[in-house]
Amino acid sequence: MFRLTDEKLVESVLKGNEEAFRELVRRHEPRVAATVIGMLGNCPETEDVGQETFIRFYKSLKNFRGESEVGTYLTRIAINLSLNELKRRKRRFKFFHQEPGEAFDIPDERTQTADNGDKELVQWAIQKLEPKFRSVVVLRLIEGYSTSETAQILKLPMGTVLSRLSRAQKKLKEILSPYMEIVNE
Amino acid sequence: MNKKLRELLYRSFDADLKEEEKKVLADALSRSAELREEQRQIETVRQKLSATTASSFEPFFADRVMRRIYREQKPKSELESWFEPLMSIFRPIAVAAVFIILLLMSYNMISTKQISVQGALAISNVAVEEAFDPAVNLTVE
Numbered sequence: 284m285f286r287l288t289d290e291k292l293v294e295s296v297l298k299g300n301e302e303a304f305r306e307l308v309r310r311h312e313p314r315v316a317a318t319v320i321g322m323l324g325n326c327p328e329t330e331d332v333g334q335e336t337f338i339r340f341y342k343s344l345k346n347f348r349g350e351s352e353v354g355t356y357l358t359r360i361a362i363n364l365s366l367n368e369l370k371r372r373k374r375r376f377k378f379f380h381q382e383p384g385e386a387f388d389i390p391d392e393r394t395q396t397a398d399n400g401d402k403e404l405v406q407w408a409i410q411k412l413e414p415k416f417r418s419v420v421v422l423r424l425i426e427g428y429s430t431s432e433t434a435q436i437l438k439l440p441m442g443t444v445l446s447r448l449s450r451a452q453k454k455l456k457e458i459l460s461p462y463m464e465i466v467n468e
Numbered sequence: 469m470n471k472k473l474r475e476l477l478y479r480s481f482d483a484d485l486k487e488e489e490k491k492v493l494a495d496a497l498s499r500s501a502e503l504r505e506e507q508r509q510i511e512t513v514r515q516k517l518s519a520t521t522a523s524s525f526e527p528f529f530a531d532r533v534m535r536r537i538y539r540e541q542k543p544k545s546e547l548e549s550w551f552e553p554l555m556s557i558f559r560p561i562a563v564a565a566v567f568i569i570l571l572l573m574s575y576n577m578i579s580t581k582q583i584s585v586q587g588a589l590a591i592s593n594v595a596v597e598e599a600f601d602p603a604v605n606l607t608v609e
Contacts, residue, residue, distance in 0.1 A: 333525050337533045405520050
């Protein structure tokens with residue numbers, strides 16, 4: 284089963300082999316996790332959104348015609364669910380009169396250890412971006428999708444993706460520049 | 469720094485520039501130390517971002533997903549399938565009933581001019597003596 288392609292695994296699931304779906308989950312968990320954690324930060328909701336992504340995929344398997352790769356399809360679901368979660372979060376924060384950005388503390392320099400510290404710092408900086416900028420950063424710069432794939436997943440014109448990317452990078456540079464020495468260490 | 473050059477620099481990371489644009493950018497980079505510094509900083513940020521890729525959920529994530537799928541697929545019990553349509557029928561009735569009760573309570577409060585629970589329920593304050601006062605409550609024919 285481990286050598287089967289994603290398409291074969293999907294066929295197998297449709298024939299009733301649920302173990303094949305478990306293999307698909309194992310195979311694509313890192314990609315979905317990177318998307319969801321990139322979009323929402325490290326918070327308890329990421330697990331729920333991750334599970335929901337695979338459950339939506341399972342329910343829509345009959346309609347999956349293989350026009351895009353399984354990974355890309357899952358990323359699209361994960362991005363949409365994460366954006367929904369961010370909207371919910373915004374509503375919640377509005378209710379409690381708090382800015383969403385305030386929920387994430389600046390990572391403490393003293394507790395940062397090499398890679399882990401960098402990762403936390405970058406993750407914190409990403410959370411400072413507006414969701415529309417965050418999604419292009421996650422897809423293009425973290426997951427490594429091409430600019431046209433990013434445009435396809437987000438259903439946006441290429442020009443919009445490029446301008447959002449350059450604005451997001453400027454913003455990230457601004458946010459990270461006070462910590463750049465830490466980042467460069 | 470020239471805004472157009474800066475835009476070109478950012479775009480050079482994600483899009484294929486035309487030959488002419490490449491030339492302009494290369495020329496500007498060779499002349500401007502500030503633009504080179506900006507390029508270095510963007511590269512650093514991009515490297516750090518791509519290094520954050522490795523992610524995973526808590527261990528046994530696939531098992532948890534499969535458990536949820538099994539749970540959602542499990543056929544509902546007879547009692548649940550009997551109650552569900554009833555619930556959907558009675559839900560709008562319950563909402564309408566609550567609305568009517570609230571309407572009646574506000575009418576009571578307006579007519580008794582009392583903004584209190586007693587006013588809402590149209591209960592008048594009657595003392596025990598008044599309740600048993602034969603002059604008020606009992607008439608002998």
